[in-house]
Amino acid sequence: MTVEVLRIRDNRKVYDRNVSVVRDSGAETQCSCGCNEKIFLIFLEDATPLWKLNFTHDGEINILPSIWRNVGCKSYFFIRNGRIDWVI
Ligand SMILES: [Zn+2]
Numbered sequence: 001m002t003v004e005v006l007r008i009r010d011n012r013k014v015y016d017r018n019v020s021v022v023r024d025s026g027a028e029t030q031c032s033c034g035c036n037e038k039i040f041l042i043f044l045e046d047a048t049p050l051w052k053l054n055f056t057h058d059g060e061i062n063i064l065p066s067i068w069r070n071v072g073c074k075s076y077f078f079i080r081n082g083r084i085d086w087v088i
Contacts, residue, residue: 001025006061010084017084019061021053027063032084035073056081 004021010032019029027041041051041063054062060082068076068087076087 006082008061008079008082008084012084012086019063019079021061023053027051027053031069031073031075032077033073033075035075037069037072039067039069041067058082 001022004023006019006021007016008019008029009016014034015030015032017029017032019027021027024043026043029039029041031037031039042049043051043053049065051063051065051067056062061079062081063079066076066078066087068074078085078087
């Protein structure tokens with residue numbers, strides 16, 4: 001199991017973050033709103049919800065679909081082009 005640690009930038013310049021990625025199984029990061037809650041994103045085919053990871057040609061990380069915390073801070077954002085893009 002290889003864990004890659006990738007940097008993502010926050011488009012609100014609140015907290016840049018690391019994302020720890022295991023290519024075929026999942027990723028872990030911390031919420032960037034400031035609450036610092038851990039967020040787990042699962043890439044396994046039979047998982048619900050299921051996220052997918054890919055990289056831009058510049059090596060920036062994309063994770064789809066969006067990430068919407070239904071507990072706590074209720075943050076809603078995308079990770080696109082190595083950035084946290086806030087929806088709300
Ligand atoms: Zn949060």
